[in-house]
Amino acid sequence: MTMDDEATLIAGLRKRDQQAFAAFFERYADRVYRLAYGIVGNEADAEEVLQTTFISAFEAIDRFEQHARLGTWLYRIAYNHALMLLRKRRPVEPLPEDDGELPMPAALTDWTALPEERLLSREARDILRHAIAALPDGLREAFVCRDVEGLSTAECAQVIGISEGAVKVRLHRARLAMRERVSAYFGEWAAV
Amino acid sequence: MTCDELIAHLSSYIDHEIDTELAAEVREHVAGCTNCRVVLDTTQRMIVLVHDEGQRAIPAGQRSALFERLQRTFLDQPPAPEADRSV
Numbered sequence: 001m002t003m004d005d006e007a008t009l010i011a012g013l014r015k016r017d018q019q020a021f022a023a024f025f026e027r028y029a030d031r032v033y034r035l036a037y038g039i040v041g042n043e044a045d046a047e048e049v050l051q052t053t054f055i056s057a058f059e060a061i062d063r064f065e066q067h068a069r070l071g072t073w074l075y076r077i078a079y080n081h082a083l084m085l086l087r088k089r090r091p092v093e094p095l096p097e098d099d100g101e102l103p104m105p106a107a108l109t110d111w112t113a114l115p116e117e118r119l120l121s122r123e124a125r126d127i128l129r130h131a132i133a134a135l136p137d138g139l140r141e142a143f144v145c146r147d148v149e150g151l152s153t154a155e156c157a158q159v160i161g162i163s164e165g166a167v168k169v170r171l172h173r174a175r176l177a178m179r180e181r182v183s184a185y186f187g188e189w190a191a192v
Numbered sequence: 193m194t195c196d197e198l199i200a201h202l203s204s205y206i207d208h209e210i211d212t213e214l215a216a217e218v219r220e221h222v223a224g225c226t227n228c229r230v231v232l233d234t235t236q237r238m239i240v241l242v243h244d245e246g247q248r249a250i251p252a253g254q255r256s257a258l259f260e261r262l263q264r265t266f267l268d269q270p271p272a273p274e275a276d277r278s279v
Contacts, residue, residue: 014272021266025259030249037248047254054262062272102199110230112237119241128238128245147239148246153207172203178242179235186234 006070013061028071029054031149032078038144039082040089041133049085053078068158075151075159079141086137093137102173107180109187118189131181135174142167143174193221198228206236 009027012020029050036049056077064073118124135143145156146167153171157164198221204210205218222229250258 013266016267016269016271018263018267021263025262029255029258033250034246034248038246043251043254047250047258050250050258051262055265058266058269104196104199105227105231108227108230110233112233119237120244124241125245128242132242143242144246147242150243168203168209175203175206175235175239176199179231179238182238182241183234 007066010061010064010066010070013058025054028074031071032074035075035078035144035149036082038132038148039079039141040085041129045085045089049078049082052081056081069155072151072155072158075145075155076161079145079159103176103180105176105180107183107187109183109190111183111186111190114186114190119186124186127182127185131178134181135177139170139174139177142170143178146171147175193217195221195225195228198222198225199231202232202235205232206239 009020009023013024032053033046033050036053037043037046040046040049053074057074060077064070132140132143132148141160142156145151145159146153151159153164153167156167156171160167162170198218201210201214201218205215208215210218218232222232249255
């Protein structure tokens, strides 16, 4: 049996076929892990989210409706588990105001000509990771879904459970905040 | 187009989600405004860097253990009652 198409994979999972499990793990485990990591921010919690997501998916696959894409459905489960874990770890943050005034950019040094090796260094990657972790929850979720994981606006709206318009607004705010924060560091490097 | 308007349209412009007329206004503005050009360029570069940095996989040391554990849980479940029906 080939597991290339979604319907075959789902049928295999429902029969508890070992090959279907292997294909499912191969196709989605890293993606779920990445999304989870982006939200919870550390390896141990991301692994826990991956496990609970897969276990929930095995239990729910028998009721999975084919009009949703399997990946989007799985991301939604992962997203909810990641949020639950995050809420166990620290208090819930209030939702960002989508209609408040946009902050005007203040870090205005052009750092885009910095050498690749500098921008891909461990130090630069730490700066990016910390900047993502520092985003308010609602903005971080939209940012991780769209810009880290590369899902479409429509998919992110389904995963997060908000409108496409709200995804766009939060993504925009997240990008401005991210740009500001990383430019504060990279701009200094460029100014030396 | 003012700087405020450019900032408001920045994300839509990057994602090619604004109409061609507005996109032309954005290009015209950044051609004459150094600060907005820097904001646009650094935002686009940041997005690429973040995407590349985020391409992590399950740590190699954990991968096979996770696979085994989840496979066991999966195989321990009874098949769906109508597992043979076509989907």
